[in-house]
Amino acid sequence: MEKKLQILSDILRRNGYSITRPRSLVFGLLNDEEPQSMHDIYMRAKGKIDRASLYRTIKIFEQTGIAQRVYVGWKYKVELTDIFLHHHHHISCLGCHKLIAISEDEQIEKLIQELAVKHHVVATSHQLEVQGYCADCQLSQAVLSQ
Ligand SMILES: [Zn+2]
Ligand SMILES: [Zn+2]
Secondary structure, eight states: HHHHHHHHHHHHHTTTTOOOOOHHHHHHHHTTTOOOOOHHHHHHHHTOOHHHHHHHHHHHHHTTTSSSEEEEEEEEEEETTTTTTTOEEEEHHHHHHEHHHHHHEEHHHHHHHHHHTTHHHHOOOOEEEEEEEEOHHHHHHHHHHH
């Protein structure tokens, strides 16, 4: 965590922001967690930050590449970027909004690198999100349509 906070303050400083209490608080709430909705983060902050500052902080984190959105349908959750987490992708269920993390998959990563090379691009990052219906939701759909 010590090292992560150092990286956090470096990134903020480089972008002209200082590390403030609300910023380190929000970072702490995102650290080592699954993607969370703004509501989840707000509830976990237990009144230590107001909604406006939370949204402002997340906006700064997104602009500076500290955090990113993971879309589940048209809604989104927030997580830290690859700078702080192991690179991974998600599959989300549109039925129950469950998020399944896919840890680094060699074939996908290789394919993306190959695509980038083919288009003469030096790829520095990518996001890949898959949406659909999980096994449980497929089952309940089948039951409903009987
Ligand atoms: Zn589901
Ligand atoms: Zn990837």
